[in-house]
Amino acid sequence: MLRAATIVALALVPAAARPASPMTYMVSSGPAANPTTALGWGLLGLSVFVAAFIACAVLIGIWWKRGDGAYDGNGWPVVSRGRNGLPWLLIGVPVSVVLLLASAIWTFHVLDAIAAPPKKAPITLLVTAHQWWWEVRYQRTDDPKSGFETANEIHVPVGVPVRLRLSSADVIHSFWVPQLAGKTDAIPGQVNLAWLEADRPGMYRGQCTEFCGMQHAHMALYVIAQSASAFRAWWQYQTRDAAMPTAQAAASGSAVFGSRCAICHTVRGRPGSQGGLGPDLTHLMSRRTIAAGTLPNTIGNLAGWVSDAPSLKPGVAMPRENLDGPQLQALLAYLQTLK
Amino acid sequence: MAVNSTYHTPAIVTPDKGLKRKLESMWSDPPGRYGWLATTDHKMIGKRYLVTAFVFLILGGLEALGMRLQLAQPNEHLLPPELYNQFFSMHGMTMIFLYSLPILSGFSNYLWPLILGTRDMAFPRLNAFTYWVFLLAGIFLYIGFWEGKGTDVGWFNYVPLASRAYDPDWNVDIYSLGMVFLGISTTAGAVNFIATMFRTRAPGMSISRVPIMIWGTLVANIGILFAVPAVSLDFLLLWLDRRFGTQFFDVSGGGRPLLWQHLFWIFGHPWVYAIVLPAMSIVSQGLPVYCRRPLVAHSAVVLATILTMVLGFGVWVHHMFATGLPPIAMGYFAAASFVIVIPSAVSVFAWVATIWTGRPVFTTAFKFFVAEIVLFVIGGVSGFMTASVPLDLQLTDTYFVVAHIHYVLIGINVFPVVGGIYHWFPKMTGRLMDERLGRWNFWLMFIGFNLGFFPMHISGLEGMPRRIYTYPANMGWGNLNLITTIGSFVFALGVLLFVINVIRSRSRGERASANPWDASTLEWATESPPPSYNFAVIPRVASLHPLWESRLDERSRSTLHEGPVLDDGHQLPGTTPLDAEPDVILDMPSLTLAPLVTALLIAGTFLGLLLTTWWLAGACMLAMIPTLLWWLWPRAEAGWAVDA
Numbered sequence: 010m011l012r013a014a015t016i017v018a019l020a021l022v023p024a025a026a027r028p029a030s031p032m033t034y035m036v037s038s039g040p041a042a043n044p045t046t047a048l049g050w051g052l053l054g055l056s057v058f059v060a061a062f063i064a065c066a067v068l069i070g071i072w073w074k075r076g077d078g079a080y081d082g083n084g085w086p087v088v089s090r091g092r093n094g095l096p097w098l099l100i101g102v103p104v105s106v107v108l109l110l111a112s113a114i115w116t117f118h119v120l121d122a123i124a125a126p127p128k129k130a131p132i133t134l135l136v137t138a139h140q141w142w143w144e145v146r147y148q149r150t151d152d153p154k155s156g157f158e159t160a161n162e163i164h165v166p167v168g169v170p171v172r173l174r175l176s177s178a179d180v181i182h183s184f185w186v187p188q189l190a191g192k193t194d195a196i197p198g199q200v201n202l203a204w205l206e207a208d209r210p211g212m213y214r215g216q217c218t219e220f221c222g223m224q225h226a227h228m229a230l231y232v233i234a235q236s237a238s239a240f241r242a243w244w245q246y247q248t249r250d251a252a253m254p255t256a257q258a259a260a261s262g263s264a265v266f267g268s269r270c271a272i273c274h275t276v277r278g279r280p281g282s283q284g285g286l287g288p289d290l291t292h293l294m295s296r297r298t299i300a301a302g303t304l305p306n307t308i309g310n311l312a313g314w315v316s317d318a319p320s321l322k323p324g325v326a327m328p329r330e331n332l333d334g335p336q337l338q339a340l341l342a343y344l345q346t347l348k
Numbered sequence: 349m350a351v352n353s354t355y356h357t358p359a360i361v362t363p364d365k366g367l368k369r370k371l372e373s374m375w376s377d378p379p380g381r382y383g384w385l386a387t388t389d390h391k392m393i394g395k396r397y398l399v400t401a402f403v404f405l406i407l408g409g410l411e412a413l414g415m416r417l418q419l420a421q422p423n424e425h426l427l428p429p430e431l432y433n434q435f436f437s438m439h440g441m442t443m444i445f446l447y448s449l450p451i452l453s454g455f456s457n458y459l460w461p462l463i464l465g466t467r468d469m470a471f472p473r474l475n476a477f478t479y480w481v482f483l484l485a486g487i488f489l490y491i492g493f494w495e496g497k498g499t500d501v502g503w504f505n506y507v508p509l510a511s512r513a514y515d516p517d518w519n520v521d522i523y524s525l526g527m528v529f530l531g532i533s534t535t536a537g538a539v540n541f542i543a544t545m546f547r548t549r550a551p552g553m554s555i556s557r558v559p560i561m562i563w564g565t566l567v568a569n570i571g572i573l574f575a576v577p578a579v580s581l582d583f584l585l586l587w588l589d590r591r592f593g594t595q596f597f598d599v600s601g602g603g604r605p606l607l608w609q610h611l612f613w614i615f616g617h618p619w620v621y622a623i624v625l626p627a628m629s630i631v632s633q634g635l636p637v638y639c640r641r642p643l644v645a646h647s648a649v650v651l652a653t654i655l656t657m658v659l660g661f662g663v664w665v666h667h668m669f670a671t672g673l674p675p676i677a678m679g680y681f682a683a684a685s686f687v688i689v690i691p692s693a694v695s696v697f698a699w700v701a702t703i704w705t706g707r708p709v710f711t712t713a714f715k716f717f718v719a720e721i722v723l724f725v726i727g728g729v730s731g732f733m734t735a736s737v738p739l740d741l742q743l744t745d746t747y748f749v750v751a752h753i754h755y756v757l758i759g760i761n762v763f764p765v766v767g768g769i770y771h772w773f774p775k776m777t778g779r780l781m782d783e784r785l786g787r788w789n790f791w792l793m794f795i796g797f798n799l800g801f802f803p804m805h806i807s808g809l810e811g812m813p814r815r816i817y818t819y820p821a822n823m824g825w826g827n828l829n830l831i832t833t834i835g836s837f838v839f840a841l842g843v844l845l846f847v848i849n850v851i852r853s854r855s856r857g858e859r860a861s862a863n864p865w866d867a868s869t870l871e872w873a874t875e876s877p878p879p880s881y882n883f884a885v886i887p888r889v890a891s892l893h894p895l896w897e898s899r900l901d902e903r904s905r906s907t908l909h910e911g912p913v914l915d916d917g918h919q920l921p922g923t924t925p926l927d928a929e930p931d932v933i934l935d936m937p938s939l940t941l942a943p944l945v946t947a948l949l950i951a952g953t954f955l956g957l958l959l960t961t962w963w964l965a966g967a968c969m970l971a972m973i974p975t976l977l978w979w980l981w982p983r984a985e986a987g988w989a990v991d992a
Binding site for chain 2: 086
């Protein structure tokens with residue numbers, strides 16, 4: 010067993026020396042997650058200690074040389090009543106109870122701390138999960154009519170709590186941005202409340218964590234925390250409609266969009282584009298990724314995606330479009346105007 | 349069993365060759381295909397359970413190896429998502445329903461009557477029936493997979509993903525009906541174990557003298573009796589939703605997706621205990637033999653076993669912490685989940701104390717039992733972490749939980765099972781397993797398991813979600829997954845060595861005496877392998893350790909080599925539930941094809957329901973009436989009693 014432990018330890022050293030994953034929750038960046046992170050390290054430490062203690066107790070118990078006792082004809086120790094083993098239970102069980110009680114109290118304390126934001130959240134996000142992307146509607150909490158819609162990328166101001174109202178358009182999903190908050194399921198027929206707050210600027214990755222069908226693996230999102238002024242500018246920009254394209258190529262691309270894309274996708278300001286099945290594309294080019302975090306939002310990826318989405322993300326609702334070269338070029342020119 | 353109305357006190361004798369020959373002629377199955385199909389011998393049925401469940405373990409293991417190859421590196425394309433999703437769903441279903449409980453039923457079926465000092469289970473025909481239903485339900489659950497239409501929405505089968513709108517194919521119908529089908533076997537088996545425990549123990553085996561192995565299985569089966577109806581109902585409602593448009597789970601009709609989860613986990617968490625408590629009791633029974641002393645705090649361990657099962661019904665919501673329940677409810681279930689650690693601590697400290705105060709003998713079985721203790725503690729503390737609600741909101745549905753359940757299910761089920769085979773193989777076959785191969789077998793399994801599954805804790809803490817068929821390269825999960833894949837193949841190699849050892853030792857192993865490990869319980873009092881009638885005379889038990897009494901200086905001694913003659917048909921003594929005083933002679937039924945035919949008719953019914961071929965389902969159900977009459981037709985010579 011010692012041998013096994015050594016091998017495992019050696020194997021894990023290179024793994025542990027890597028930089029942390031963007032998804033690790035052993036570090037966190039906001040009051041909805043920080044108390045949990047501390048609790049996590051605490052309980053992890055206690056768990057490692059308990060497991061190591063019992064493992065050592067077992068190893069010592071096996072190899073500890075006992076005084077000579079009688080052996081039977083087969084060379085096996087003769088059965089006897091043995092010494093009294095009860096002290097193990099009489100000490101071990103009460104100590105376990107005390108440790109459990111302490112863990113429970115800490116747990117309830119943290120549960121209370123993360124149940125609701127410490128101050129009123131001025132912004133509410135209506136997050137609706139779809140197979141396999143995130144629809145996000147922004148509102149000022151005091152004005153439900155305000156706001157705009159975007160997808161798969163959430164911007165938040167640093168130091169300000171944001172309220173989430175989570176629901177689903179189809180099956181159960183789970184909203185998780187590990188460094189900002191624990192998971193909350195998005196369940197059809199009900200609205201679950203959650204909140205998050207980033208205490209420093211940065212880009213935080215999230216991912217769906219309830220199995221939701223074929224492309225569960227490709228349902229990521231990003232939360233981008235920025236300064237209050239930068240956030241305000243972003244909000245202003247996002248509320249704007251898309252401008253009608255002026256250049257020749259983009260204008261003919263707009264026509265392609267109208268015939269191929271508009272039935273499912275909305276572009277605010279473009280007449281006839283109010284489709285609700287896919288993400289709102291009004292400011293598509295302001296997003297860092299496409300297809301729910303599957304691909305970086307580059308012109309090449311965009312070209313691949315609009316011409317044959319199912320080969321990149323099998324099962325996706327977006328069909329394969331048989332666009333000829335000029336059509337594809339025009340459509341890409343149009344999409345690039347959606348800044 | 350049937351109560352013999354012509355009851356008279358039988359003579360007490362020391363069995364001679366004549367009596368043994370007479371019993372052998374009565375109890376052994378007729379040769380040929382008929383005897384093979386009609387047998388009600390618990391030893392035969394037990395071995396069938398063990399082999400069948402092990403075949404399912406290998407199937408589920410191959411599915412796992414496929415997944416591990418796909419996940420070994422980021423962005424692999426070995427398994428497309430539609431196949432990967434079937435693999436992980438079938439893997440979970442296979443391991444949880446078709447391997448982990450049935451393998452324990454195999455041990456219990458084989459060992460219970462021997463440990464209890466009797467000749468058969470309380471309901472031998474029902475026993476045969478439960479095996480056939482298990483086998484047929486297992487095949488039923490796999491029929492879609494071969495067509496590429498295995499269930500692909502996870503063994504937990506959450507709606508609405510499992511509803512017809514999102515999964516219109518047959519796969520979920522097969523899973524739903526198959527689970528209702530399998531539930532018949534599990535429930536009937538539980539009834540049989542409970543009746544056996546309370547009615548057929550050897551005279552004198554009062555409740556305080558019942559070996560620990562029996563307690564684990566008994567408690568698990570009482571739990572099963574309460575837990576399985578919830579899941580059978582759940583799957584039935586889902587099937588009705590899918591086939592007839594009822595709307596139990598459909599939001600558009602006022603149904604609730606969370607209803608599925610509540611019913612599923614009200615079953616699911618007790619089920620976890622049902623598949624670990626009997627395995628823990630294998631350790632509690634086997635470990636002391638190799639420590640050359642009785643188990644420390646036997647009574648406390650028994651009470652802890654019972655307490656675990658009771659508390660196990662009050663913790664199901666800890667599978668649902670992220671579903672948006674109010675904090676006060678989550679607080680209650682977190683507290684209950686912490687409390688359930690206490691009885692587990694009792695068992696662990698009892699095992700450690702047994703090692704410390706004993707004088708261990710390093711057999712292969714001993715190594716597997718000791719490994720179980722360490723793996724159980726690792727799986728236990730990671731479970732304790734998930735009981736903490738806020739922390740669970742981070743841990744849940746990541747690989748941390750995958751690591752946890754595998755430390756629980758492999759650590760507390762597979763390791764004791766393999767250790768248990770090394771321990772009881774000589775009893776079952778009359779031959780010892782090879783200890784040298786056993787050493788390799790153990791170390792490959794132990795190192796492979798830890799190499800494979802320990803890094804999953806870390807990939808979980810690094811945020812890797814469960815049930816994803818691939819992951820991007822920049823997540824930093826690649827190396828950990830590669831180690832996991834290598835470890836799982838080493839583990840698989842260990843399992844392969846085990847299979848080789850079993851096959852080799854069956855014909856070439858060293859001959860075993862009646863009691864090769866010098867163990868203390870009654871199964872070791874009869875020959876290896878036991879004769880068809882188990883005991884020529886039923887022993888009278890005077891202590892918890894009938895075969896160690898002289899060395900433990902017990903005040904009273906069990907009587908093993910003389911007892912009442914019970915040779916007037918398939919007879920065994922019925923005893924009172926608590927004191928195990930004999931109060932009746934039970935006439936056990938003879939072998940018959942009725943259980944097999946009934947099981948086939950049930951399979952036909954479910955096939956009819958699956959194919960919506962209603963006439964087939966109806967015809968099979970009608971045919972069950974005469975079959976059950978045939979099964980239960982009273983025997984005049986037994987006082988018109990009914991055979992079950």
